[in-house]
Amino acid sequence: MITYNFSYAQVDLDKGLQAFDAKNYKQAFSTLKPYAEKGNCLAQYVIGFSYQYGLSVTTNDSLARHWLLLAAEQKQTNAMGPLAANLMSASDEQPDYIIKAYMWAVLAAEYLPSQRMASTRYVIKGYLKPEQLDAANKLIDEYKLKWKDKQNCPQ
Structure with missing residues (x-):
């Protein structure tokens, strides 16, 4: 379930998120797409998730990644x-x-408690060459520093 806390009223955004929670994916997608295009991170997540899993749209890995x-x-x-x-x-x-892929799996486990039990980062790590692992760890450190004082996007 997606929960959200906004300091200002955005009725359509709320309706889109409620539709997603209610598994009304077609309404959620059409309502949230304009918000995603305007940079709303929660709407972008829902649109990407919809493309990744084919919820009311044809599965499209490239658009999901985007x-x-x-x-x-x-x-x-x-x-x-x-x-x-x-990835x-x-x-x-x-x-x-x-x-x-490794970087995002590690960051997911760092910032989202439910991901800490996931084995994704360990599985991906097994495929990395030492130089790739070094590059990934450098990126992870850069993101942690960049995000040090930044709040998580609403869940």
């Missing part, structure tokens, strides 16, 4: 795990994706 990345970059923690899985599955075609 929207999940936009959300994750804003510290939308729910987007990080699915983004890691998406890992695409790493055969784009070898550098495996570094980012």
